[in-house]
Amino acid sequence: xxxxxxxHDEEPxxxxxxxxxxxxxxxxxxxxxxxxxxxxxxxxVADAFPELDRxxxxxxxxxxxxxxxxxxxxxxxxxDAQGNPVNGRPVAVLVQHAESVLQIQAFAAPKRxxxxxxxxxxxxxxxxxxxxxxxxxxxxxxxxxxxxxVPAQLTQEMLNEMPPEVREQIPQEVIDQGYAWxxxxxxxxxxxxxxxxxxxxxxxxxxxxxxxxxxxxxxxxVVVRGEQPMPPRELLPLSLPKEFTEAAxxxxxxEGEGGETFDPxxxxxxxxxxx
Numbered sequence: 001x002x003x004x005x006x007x008h009d010e011e012p013x014x015x016x017x018x019x020x021x022x023x024x025x026x027x028x029x030x031x032x033x034x035x036x037x038x039x040x041x042x043x044x045v046a047d048a049f050p051e052l053d054r055x056x057x058x059x060x061x062x063x064x065x066x067x068x069x070x071x072x073x074x075x076x077x078x079x080d081a082q083g084n085p086v087n088g089r090p091v092a093v094l095v096q097h098a099e100s101v102l103q104i105q106a107f108a109a110p111k112r113x114x115x116x117x118x119x120x121x122x123x124x125x126x127x128x129x130x131x132x133x134x135x136x137x138x139x140x141x142x143x144x145x146x147x148x149x150v151p152a153q154l155t156q157e158m159l160n161e162m163p164p165e166v167r168e169q170i171p172q173e174v175i176d177q178g179y180a181w182x183x184x185x186x187x188x189x190x191x192x193x194x195x196x197x198x199x200x201x202x203x204x205x206x207x208x209x210x211x212x213x214x215x216x217x218x219x220x221x222v223v224v225r226g227e228q229p230m231p232p233r234e235l236l237p238l239s240l241p242k243e244f245t246e247a248a249x250x251x252x253x254x255e256g257e258g259g260e261t262f263d264p265x266x267x268x269x270x271x272x273x274x275x
């Protein structure tokens with residue numbers, strides 16, 4: 001007997017393992033092959049998606065789970081007289097797991113056509129021609145994805161900040177050339193009037209165990225496109241969850257008690273962005 005999709009008003013699940021078991025059991029005869037709308041996600045807010053604990057970033061609702069950390073990248077909108085950013089907008093969510101990072105962004109897309117194929121070709125061209133790296137398409141759990149090797153700058157300052165046991169593992173010839181090849185994995189899903197992109201760095205590019213955790217996160221994202229008209233490729237607006245706001249308030253209070261100052265522009269590097 002086929003198992004029906006889960007309704008929003010049913011008893012919620014509280015972890016990604018349960019969501020994966022549900023997705024494996026859901027019948028997919030009425031869903032398109034691959035991408036958003038598939039019975040295994042990622043999901044549009046109008047879908048009957050599994051109920052999990054998720055952080056609400058406005059246009060993105062991202063599941064939480066054991067061993068996951070979250071950061072937000074900001075883009076400066078104003079600078080002070082010294083050129084330091086003083087105001088900004090959130091532009092990407094970073095999910096951290098062990099030695100791996102998944103950057104997540106959602107963009108507006110045309111109503112009747114996807115943009116992942118075009119963006120993937122443009123990204124590959126930028127990597128190979130401008131960054132002098134390597135890129136190739138390959139099949140993945142969300143359809144065609146892009147696997148790239150890009151040169152990552154390796155400065156003396158970065159080397160000095162590394163733990164000695166880590167630096168000792170870097171070959172001298174790599175230190176001498178000033179850069180190291182870094183694998184990056186680009187995944188994309190075309191949804192109804194939106195496009196969801198994930199960029200994976202770190203061990204999860206090759207380590208199946210770490211990748212499985214990030215895959216479950218990406219698969220259970222819910223995208224809230226909204227009804228407002230937006231040109232294709234425009235970033236869907238992000239907002240900070242109440243959990244982030246509370247953490248910022250605590251950090252600001254700690255400043256007066258000798259604690260660290262909360263600075264959103266130090267939350268982590270930008271991995272990539274859709275142009």
